[in-house]
Amino acid sequence: MAADGPDQPAPDTIGVSASLLSPQVAVVRPVGDVDTASAAPLRSAITEQVDAGAKHVVLDLSGVEFMGSAGLALLIAEREAAIAREGELRLAGVPRTAGRALSLTGLTELFDTYPDADAAAADLR
Template sequence: MNLTVTPGSAYAVIALEGRLTAPGVPRLRSAISELVDAGSIRVVIDLSGTEFVDSSGLGALIGGLKSARLAGGDLRIAGVTEPVRRVLKLTNLDRVLREYDTVEAAFDER
């Protein structure tokens, strides 16, 4: 899994490519934690390049959501691919993680 962090003034973006599985989870958790600790409490996870997510990956997303919300922010997901969407629906996490078509739409305040 490749992970790219792009800090921003309105929100930070973490773009994932590949498979979000147990080996990549520590990197994702660390990236979210570093952003939240640095004051970037609004985080978008760009899943447009993610082809699969397993239970540990889902756990990392939920953990990140909790961290961001405890800090007064939020974590949202964008660009969800169909295989990932199926897993989210199967686990009912599509009701917990707010999905947006694009990264820009995730924190569009209009």
């Protein structure tokens, strides 16, 4: 069996990278499935960026293979948290599977989506 590469999380896990683009704008990039088992690490990564001073969060979903109900609930909660701190949560690189989940649940109207993280962050700086 082949070992998982650095960008490929093991099954039932999620890889998350995050960085500040500016003092108030963070980009968080999950890789893998966003579901019940992996929502907590993603939430922690977002919280770390907010604690470091980010007001706005761009969630780059281009590496997400599956978005379950726990992932959708996380998006809603993080959107509300962003609004409470007078910031925004923007979605970038939304893959077809996650886009379908957002569409079927009517959540597309709650989120601004962009082709990539740079486009999502462009007017937040």
